[in-house]
Amino acid sequence: MADKRTSAYNPVTGEVLTDLARILGPSGVSSDPEKRTAYSLDDTLPRFEGEYLAEAICFPESTEQVSRVMKYANDNRIPVTPRGAGTGLSGGAVPFRGGIALATERMNNILEIDMANRTLTTEPGVVTAEITKFAKGANLLYAGDPCSGDISFIGGNVAENAGGNKVIKYGATGAHVLGLEAVLPDGSVVTLGGKRRKDVTGYDLIRLIVGSEGTLAVVTKIILNLLPLPKCVTDMLVPMPTIESATNLVSAITTMGGVIPTSVEFMDRKSIQNVEEYASMSIPFSDAGAQLIIQLDGMDRKSLWNDVERVGDICAAEGALEVFVAEDRNARDRVWRIRRLVAEEEWTGSMPLLSKEDIVIPVGGISDFFKLLPEISQRHRAIYNAYGHIGDGNIHLTLFPEAAESGDDLAASAESLRRELYEAVRELGGTLSGEHGVGLKKKYTGIFLSKAHIALIKRVKAAFDPNNILNPGKIVE
Ligand SMILES: Cc1cc2nc3c(=O)[nH]c(=O)nc-3n(C[C@H](O)[C@H](O)[C@H](O)COP(=O)(O)OP(=O)(O)OC[C@H]3O[C@@H](n4cnc5c(N)ncnc54)[C@H](O)[C@@H]3O)c2cc1C
Incomplete structure (x- = not known):
């Protein structure tokens, strides 16, 4: 394993472990090899398995203990990476420079x-x-x-x-x-x-x-x-003939319809068909260009139903192939299960992966993005599926090689593909990440942020953390 620690930092020695145990008690610190591996990963795909390793894990139970660990680490120049549940999708909790993984799981009240x-x-x-x-x-x-x-x-x-x-x-x-x-x-x-x-x-x-x-x-x-707490919730599953008609629908609902839905989620044809295969289930209109889940909530059934009818009419006017309305708990769970399975299928999938993206584009530019995407992916011999929070313009795009053979340099292919993709996203007014964070994708921030912006971020970081011990190596460093 490459040692990613640099001379700017000191190692976690036996003496350091003893000092940390003095702050946290013997059960509050661990250097067990299995734990070190487990607390050095998050859910980013492809995983950073074995690439970066925390030297110790600290389990504080109070603000005071966090404060004492941070002071100790700062005084001794030891990197600290805070950690929640490790479900992050950008490598944020991965200890890029080793040191301490600061697990917050015991601060759970x-x-x-x-x-x-x-x-x-x-x-x-x-x-x-x-x-x-x-x-x-x-x-x-x-x-x-x-x-x-x-x-x-x-x-x-x-x-x-x-x-x-x-x-x-x-x-x-x-x-x-x-x-x-x-x-x-x-x-x-x-x-x-x-x-x-x-x-x-x-x-x-x-x-x-x-x-x-x-x-x-x-x-x-x-x-x-x-x-x-809203008293009534209704979900609608709406197959649309094309991605373009699906994206037009988002704007139509919020402008002409005068309704801000609680959710507008989107799954493209490939995502839906992957789920059918993965879960051995049949989804109505699985050959539609895209399916939307539209959720509306409200305080009384009558006015919510008025909104549902209005949104239903707009869906029909924009070319919806059908509008399924799910009111009771079971029907609503069935609708959302499809959306959950889309993410699960990818996570458990065994296909070699080029890249997983979390781009965000102003809603008005999404159709244009999906017009460019087939050309870009073809140029890089990639196939893709897309889903996500289309109501916010946030697209989770997963790109796979069209045909991967052993010996293919997937990292190089991913690199050139990403650069072209990101240029297109930037031209449409979009950015690198809508919700998963930059984390270890930091080398691409320069495509989206100006030099002055990056310099300002670095000055802010230096003002908070002059010794650069807190989660070093992330965002723009
Ligand atoms: C199946 C699945 C679905 C997901 N869906 C979504 C989604 O819909 N929307 C979305 O936004 N994300 C989603 N994510 C990503 C992820 O769950 C979120 O980013 C979540 O906020 C991470 O929380 P965590 O506790 O797992 O944090 P971790 O992964 O442990 O850490 C994430 C970042 O937070 C920092 N951190 C953690 N705790 C603290 C703290 N107390 N103080 C300071 N920094 C801290 C870490 O250093 C790291 O940089 C999904 C992930 C999975 C696996």
Whole structure:
């Protein structure tokens, strides 16, 4: 295994392990080889198996312990990579320069729900779905909803500004964050924001830390905004003849229809057909150009039904091949199962992979992108399938070699393909990542961000972390 540590950093020696155990207790630190491997991976495909390895894993249980570990690491120049559940898709939790993997899994308490202020305060290691469930128990909605909600942690969601299925109506994770407690790389603790809904006292550092991929601070407490819980939800499965008609439909619903759906999810023909094969199931209209899942929610059935009818009419006018309306829990689960299986099929698939993308384009440019995509992929002898959060213009694109033979240099093919693809995305006003983060795709940021922008990011990083010990090697470094 290549040693990615550089002379800027010190190794985790036996003495360091003893010092860390003094801070965290003997069960709070591990250098067990199997754990080191497990805590050095996330869910990025292809996996970084064996490429980068943490030298120790720390399991703090409190802000104070995080603070002491960070101070120790900073004083001793040891890199620290914060870690949630390790479901990230950009290598954010991968310890690029070795050192300490800082696992937040023992900071897993929901601390408070405040009904008067409609807030929930939580530690970072709580599974997102637990938060949703807890809020629901109080008749309130936590509207952050990544598809990985059953497995990811809220701290990871904040660090990645995770998106998901409800962004078009409710916004990504950051839209729900009112306050943060965070430990800076030198161990000092800051409290930002709070339960108040307005705050212009000083710079908006919450927005800076949200989505900073664990490079600026370790988030140790989060105050989330909750909303009234919608009483009725309806899902529609809408096969459309072409991708173009599917994308036109998104704009038509929100403008002519006057409705902002909770979700508009999209699966192209190849994604649907892959699921049919993978799950041995038959999906109606599986030869349609694309299928959309449109979810609407509301407080009363009558006005929701008016919206459903209006959206249904617009779907028909835009050429929908059918509009299936799922009202009860079972029917709705069946609709969303297809969407979940699309991601699962890819994850378990055995085909050699060129690239997995998380590009985002203004909704009005998506049709143009899909006109360019076949030419680009053909030029690089690639095939693809696409799905994602089309309501936000966020496309998950997976590219495979048309025919891979042993000895093919897939890395070189992926590199030239990505560069051409990214140029096209940039020309359409899009960018590299909508929700998964930059992480280890940092070499491509220069395609999307100006030199001045990158220089500013580096200065911000240096202001927070002058010794560059917190998640080094990510975003633009
Ligand atoms: C099946 C599947 C579906 C997914 N669907 C979505 C989706 O719909 N939308 C979406 O946005 N993402 C999705 N993801 C990606 C992933 O789940 C999210 O990025 C999620 O937010 C990562 O959370 P995590 O706890 O696993 O974080 P990790 O992977 O452990 O870490 C992610 C980043 O956060 C940093 N970090 C973690 N905790 C902290 C902390 N307390 N303080 C500071 N930094 C921290 C890490 O250093 C790293 O940079 C999906 C992943 C999978 C496997």
